[in-house]
Amino acid sequence: MSDATNGISRRSVLKGAAIGGLGLAGGGSLLASCSSKKVTGDVHFTIRGNLSDAGSKINIAVNDAYTKKTGNKVISQAVNSDDFQNNFVQIMQGTPDDAFGWMAGWRTNARADAGLLADVSAQVKTLGSTLSAAAVQGATNPADGKQYIIPTTYYPWGLHYRKSTMTELGLNPENIATWDDLIKLCEATQKKGLVGYAMGDKGGWEAMGTFDIINMRLNGYQFHIDLLNGKEKWTDAKVLDVFTHMGQLIPFMNKNFLDIEWDGCRDLLLQKKAGAMMMGSWFANDFLAKSQADYDDLWIVPFPEINPEHGIDSIDAPLDGVSVAANGKNVEGGKDLAEFWGSKEGIDAAVAAGDTSIYISSEFDTSTYDAFNKQKLAVLGAAKNIGFFLDRDTRGDFAGPVVGPALQSFLKNPKDVTKILENVQAQWDALPAL
Amino acid sequence: MKTTPANKNIRRRRSLSRNDRFTLAAFIGIPTLMQIIFLWLPALITIILSFTYWNGINVGDIKWAGLANYRNIFFGTPVFYEALKNNAIWLLWFTFIATPLGILLAYQIDRKIKGHKLFETVFYIPVVLSLAIIGIIWNFMFQPGGFVQGLMGRDISNAVSIWGNYSINTYVIMGVASWRHIGYIMLLYLAGLKSVDPSLREASAIDGATEWQTFRKIVLPTMRPVNIIIVVITIIESLRAFDLVYIIYGTSTAWPLLNILVFQNFAGQGISMKGAAYAVILLVLCVGPILLYLRSVFKEDLK
Numbered sequence: 124m125s126d127a128t129n130g131i132s133r134r135s136v137l138k139g140a141a142i143g144g145l146g147l148a149g150g151g152s153l154l155a156s157c158s159s160k161k162v163t164g165d166v167h168f169t170i171r172g173n174l175s176d177a178g179s180k181i182n183i184a185v186n187d188a189y190t191k192k193t194g195n196k197v198i199s200q201a202v203n204s205d206d207f208q209n210n211f212v213q214i215m216q217g218t219p220d221d222a223f224g225w226m227a228g229w230r231t232n233a234r235a236d237a238g239l240l241a242d243v244s245a246q247v248k249t250l251g252s253t254l255s256a257a258a259v260q261g262a263t264n265p266a267d268g269k270q271y272i273i274p275t276t277y278y279p280w281g282l283h284y285r286k287s288t289m290t291e292l293g294l295n296p297e298n299i300a301t302w303d304d305l306i307k308l309c310e311a312t313q314k315k316g317l318v319g320y321a322m323g324d325k326g327g328w329e330a331m332g333t334f335d336i337i338n339m340r341l342n343g344y345q346f347h348i349d350l351l352n353g354k355e356k357w358t359d360a361k362v363l364d365v366f367t368h369m370g371q372l373i374p375f376m377n378k379n380f381l382d383i384e385w386d387g388c389r390d391l392l393l394q395k396k397a398g399a400m401m402m403g404s405w406f407a408n409d410f411l412a413k414s415q416a417d418y419d420d421l422w423i424v425p426f427p428e429i430n431p432e433h434g435i436d437s438i439d440a441p442l443d444g445v446s447v448a449a450n451g452k453n454v455e456g457g458k459d460l461a462e463f464w465g466s467k468e469g470i471d472a473a474v475a476a477g478d479t480s481i482y483i484s485s486e487f488d489t490s491t492y493d494a495f496n497k498q499k500l501a502v503l504g505a506a507k508n509i510g511f512f513l514d515r516d517t518r519g520d521f522a523g524p525v526v527g528p529a530l531q532s533f534l535k536n537p538k539d540v541t542k543i544l545e546n547v548q549a550q551w552d553a554l555p556a557l
Numbered sequence: 558m559k560t561t562p563a564n565k566n567i568r569r570r571r572s573l574s575r576n577d578r579f580t581l582a583a584f585i586g587i588p589t590l591m592q593i594i595f596l597w598l599p600a601l602i603t604i605i606l607s608f609t610y611w612n613g614i615n616v617g618d619i620k621w622a623g624l625a626n627y628r629n630i631f632f633g634t635p636v637f638y639e640a641l642k643n644n645a646i647w648l649l650w651f652t653f654i655a656t657p658l659g660i661l662l663a664y665q666i667d668r669k670i671k672g673h674k675l676f677e678t679v680f681y682i683p684v685v686l687s688l689a690i691i692g693i694i695w696n697f698m699f700q701p702g703g704f705v706q707g708l709m710g711r712d713i714s715n716a717v718s719i720w721g722n723y724s725i726n727t728y729v730i731m732g733v734a735s736w737r738h739i740g741y742i743m744l745l746y747l748a749g750l751k752s753v754d755p756s757l758r759e760a761s762a763i764d765g766a767t768e769w770q771t772f773r774k775i776v777l778p779t780m781r782p783v784n785i786i787i788v789v790i791t792i793i794e795s796l797r798a799f800d801l802v803y804i805i806y807g808t809s810t811a812w813p814l815l816n817i818l819v820f821q822n823f824a825g826q827g828i829s830m831k832g833a834a835y836a837v838i839l840l841v842l843c844v845g846p847i848l849l850y851l852r853s854v855f856k857e858d859l860k
Contacts, residue, residue, distance in 0.1 A: 209808055209821075212613055237614040318714050325721060327809030377714055381721025381811060382701050387713055390702065396714035520828060524821055528636055528810050535723060546635055553633040555610040555622065555829050 162459040165196045167451070169223035171204040177412035177477065178405075182224065184476030189463045195456060205326070215239040215448055221457030222464075225446035227272050228515030232264040233557075235271035241447040241454050244269045246462035250484070254465065258483040261442050261509075272444040273465040276480035279502045280332050280403045280439035280512070281423040288317070288395050296399065296422070302368065302429045305399075309375035312398030319375030321397035323383035324534060327527035331513035332439060333372070333401050334530060338365045339437035340429040344508035347437070351517035357548040363540065368429065370537040380534060393417065401426065403441065403512075404499055407479045418479070421495055425502050438506035441515060442483075518557065525550045600840065607833035613823075626834035637835075640813035644842075646727060647734070647814075648795035655735040656791050659742025664772065666743070667750040677747070684740040692804030695733045696720075720805055726812060734801055738794065742787060749783030750776070785854055789847055796843050815839045 166189075170182040179201050186197035200220065207214065207223075208230070215234065225231060234240050247259055247270045254274060262274040282305075284296050292315050299305050309319030324330040338347045342361045349355045350362065377383070377391065389406045391397035393413060404423055411418040425435045445464040447457035463469045467486035474491065481487075481499055492500070503509075514522035529547045533540055573581070607627070610620040630637050662680060666673045683691065698705045701716030711717055720726055753776055761771045777784065799816035806812050808821040815835060822832030 205807055216614065237612060239614065325809065325811060326807060327811065379701055379713075379716050379718040379721055382716065382718050383713065383721075387701055390713050394713065396712065518828075520822075520831075523808065524810070528813075531809065531811055546633075549633050550629075553625075553629045555620075555625070557828060 162193070162455050163195060164453045164456045165198060166222060166453055166456040166460045167220035168197050168199045168460065169207065169220040170199055170201040171207050171224050172201055173203070174201040176201075177408040181408070181473050181476045181478045185464060185469050185472045186460070188468060188472035189460055192463070192468060193459070195459070197460065212237075212239065215450060217450070219448035219451055221451035221453045222445055222447050222460045225272055225444060226511075226515055227262045227274060227442040227444060228511040229518060230515055231262075231272045231446060232266065233519065235264050235269075236266050239449055240271040241449045241451075241458060242269050243271060243273055243447055243458055243461055246273055246458050246465070249462060250465045253467075253484045253486045255483065255485065258442070261511075262444060272446045273461040274442050274444040274483045275464050275470075276444070276482050277440050277442045277503075278404045278481060279423065279499055279506075280336065280401065280441075281425055281502050282427075283392060283400045283402055283404065283421060283423050284398060285392060285395060285420045286422050287420050288312075288398065292317075292398075294398075296424050299424065299427045301427050305427050306371060306375075308399065309372070313375055317395075318377040318391055318397035319399070320372050321388045321391045321400040322372075322376040322380040322534075323385055323388040323391075324380050324531055325382060325387075326384040327523065327531060328514055329385045329388070329402075330369075330530040330534060331522070331526065332403065333369060334365065334526075335439050335510060335513050336401065336426040336437075337368050337429065338362070339439075339508070339510065340426060340433060340435070341365055341368065342430070343433045344437040344510065347510065348516060351513065351521075353551055357544045357551065362544060366533060366537075366540045366544070369533070370540070373534060373537060376534075381531065392421075403439070404495075405480070407495060408477070411477055411479055418495065423495070423498055423502055425505050435505055437508040437510065438503065439510045439512045440503055440506075441512045443480075518554070521551060521554060603833045603836050604840075606830045607837045609830050609833075610828060611830050612828040622829065626829055626831050627838075629829070629831060630834055630838070636810055636813050637818065640810075640815050640818050643727070643812065643814050644796060644798065647731070647798050648792065650731045650735070651738060651791045651795050654731075655738045656742050656787060658735070659739040660746050660787075662739065662743045663746035663750060664776075667747060677743075680740040680743050682740070683737040684744060686737065687800065688734070688737065688798075689800040689804055691733060691737055692801040696805050699729065721811070730802065730805070730812065734798070738791075741790075745783060745787060745790070746780075749780045753779050785850075788850065792846055793843065796839060815842075 168182070168186055170179045172179045172182075183199050186199050189195065190197050198220075211230075211234065216239070231240065235242075247254065247262070250273070258274045259270065262270045262272050264271055282296065282299075289296055292312060294308060294311055296308060299308055313319040322330065322333070335347065338350070341364055342350075346355055346361065350357065350359075356362075377397070383391075385402065385406070388397075388400055388402060389409060392400050393410065407418065407421055410421050425438065428434050445461040447454060447461050451457050465484060467484070470482050470484055470487050473480070473482075474487075479493070479496060481496060481503075510516055513526060517526075525547055529543050532543050606619075608622055608624070610622045610625075611618060662676070666677050670676075686694075697703050699719040700706070701711075701713045703716075706712075706716045709717065719729055757775050757779065758771055761775050766774070797816060798814055799820070802812055802814050802817060803820070806817075808817065810817060810821060816839065819832050819835040819839060822829075822835060
């Protein structure tokens with residue numbers, strides 16, 4: 124199982140990136156060296172998302188900048204993100220777009236092993252020291268030591284809230300240090316008629332964020348990764364404890380958590396209907412798209428400590444980037460575009476279009492970081508171990524088909540927890556070896 | 558052109574020129590070939606693959622798994638039984654509620670009750686929409702922040718839980734699916750009713766039969782071919798249900814159906830051929846009752 128080694132080697136991978144990002148601002152550009160061999164031809168690019176999303180507009184802006192620089196036309200199409208992920212293997216075996224936004228971890232490495240993704244090690248090499256060694260390591264396929272994704276951005280999963288809402292309630296989430304503090308905060312927000320802990324799990328993956336963090340807080344990063352790779356059992360009392368904690372949050376959730384997806388959660392926060400929300404901070408782009416005031420009001424803090432032994436030493440921080448299809452019509456063009464995405468010009472174009480993501484590259488001028496981004500870095504910096512999120516830290520036929528429905532069943536009927544966990548373990552045991 | 562049965566065969570054989578024969582062969586041969594290539598061959602491959610482990614990429618990686626995928630489904634996947642239950646509910650609902658309603662509507666419209674043209678149009682409109690579109694429409698209506706929630710004055714935080722409320726969502730989905738199915742059945746039945754000789758009904762009326770007796774003893778038996786089609790359509794529609802639920806729930810299996818499981822497990826996430834095994838189970842379920850039914854029907858016709 125490729126992920127086992129991946130899990131260990133990836134420990135504290137991205138922390139270096141965070142520090143690198145802060146420290147190496149404005150490092151020398153190595154891009155001049157690659158302009159000798161010219162890549163030509165139209166490049167097709169898949170955007171994961173709706174065209175109306177703020178993120179899609181940023182994607183198009185970067186692709187436009189590439190066209191401006193090279194004269195190569197980029198044809199972008201937006202595809203529903205879940206559909207693209209679900210049909211990924213089929214799409215890649217057909218006539219896929221040359222490049223596409225993608226995510227590091229199991230979803231890249233397993234497909235690279237199957238020969239569906241093009242090797243972009245040369246492009247990673249060209250980007251050179253602008254990418255921290257840690258980020259490159261996070262993007263490396265442990266099976267062959269090559270990279271199949273140009274890492275561009277990453278984001279922390281944490282507790283998000285609106286500063287104004289909390290101030291109105293006379294609360295200060297910056298002070299939630301322990302589990303009891305979190306419960307008290309949820310109680311207080313709920314008492315004022317707001318949703319205490321916003322949850323939307325209709326998509327089946329959203330609740331994984333809460334599961335991940337409670338497991339890492341209670342049992343530590345190593346146990347979490349081992350559990351996801353079959354070295355620990357779901358029937359373990361330690362896992363039951365995670366669900367017991369999760370169960371304590373259910374009374375504070377909006378009652379319709381199986382009716383809304385992550386974007387419903389986002390809207391709860393956007394419309395000031397909720398107190399805290401456990402989510403990856405990528406959605407901040409949508410706050411900025413709504414208004415600068417909404418964006419400035421958004422804040423993130425680390426999930427509080429539960430077990431003093433582990434403190435707040437772990438976090439989910441998925442690494443995103445651009446991958447190139449091995450079966451694309453213009454593989455070299457795809458690679459060139461992917462490299463552009465990781466270069467200073469690409470990042471500048473994204474930032475100019477309103478991107479609030481944290482870029483891996485040291486070319487990204489951290490002096491332009493706004494307060495929220497600095498806070499994101501602080502949240503990341505507080506962690507020693509970085510997970511990629513449950514559906515990237517474990518095999519794909521386990522995350523979606525088994526853990527997703529199990530979490531939904533648990534949220535629906537928390538009393539069935541023992542039966543649910545026994546079943547998850549049984550389904551893991553029934554999986555064929557990779 | 559009328560011929561006596563005696564010389565019919567001879568004349569037909571003679572009238573087939575080389576050209577005719579070629580045309581006939583092409584008309585029968587090409588569809589048969591396409592049927593084999595695009596239907597029977599993939600079905601056969603699916604059946605074979607259901608006994609293997611494979612990630613669907615390199616043919617060389619296929620590994621024999623025996624009955625492991627089936628064992629996994631029957632003994633290790635509780636969501637399978639939930640899906641089976643939902644498919645069964647779908648079938649029962651369509652058989653005992655939606656289809657009879659469609660027949661009732663057709664019968665009333667055929668009797669030219671007041672405003673029958675209007676009813677016909679109203680109930681027919683959903684039939685032109687695909688279930689996927691119907692899913693989009695009703696999802697938009699009921700989801701938090703949707704139209705119906707807006708009418709009730711609910712925002713996202715206190716929206717009435719519908720798709721995620723497991724004491725009602727099954728009935729809501731059935732209602733939405735019936736919205737189209739009733740019109741579909743009505744249309745089919747109406748076409749059949751038009752072909753029933755009105756003198757039969759007049760005769761039974763003169764003999765003093767009630768409306769119900771006429772329907773049961775006269776109309777229903779004369780409509781036998783349409784009835785068969787409707788039974789088959791009802792079974793098939795219930796087993797192949799997918800698009801409506803996929804639009805609402807995606808592959809999260811929050812309201813599983815067999816077809817959703819086929820899709821979820823085929824979608825390239827896995828390395829077992831569990832999806833193929835689900836497809837085979839579905840195939841058996843589909844083929845079984847239909848073959849049985851058609852056989853009994855043909856037997857009776859031969860008598």
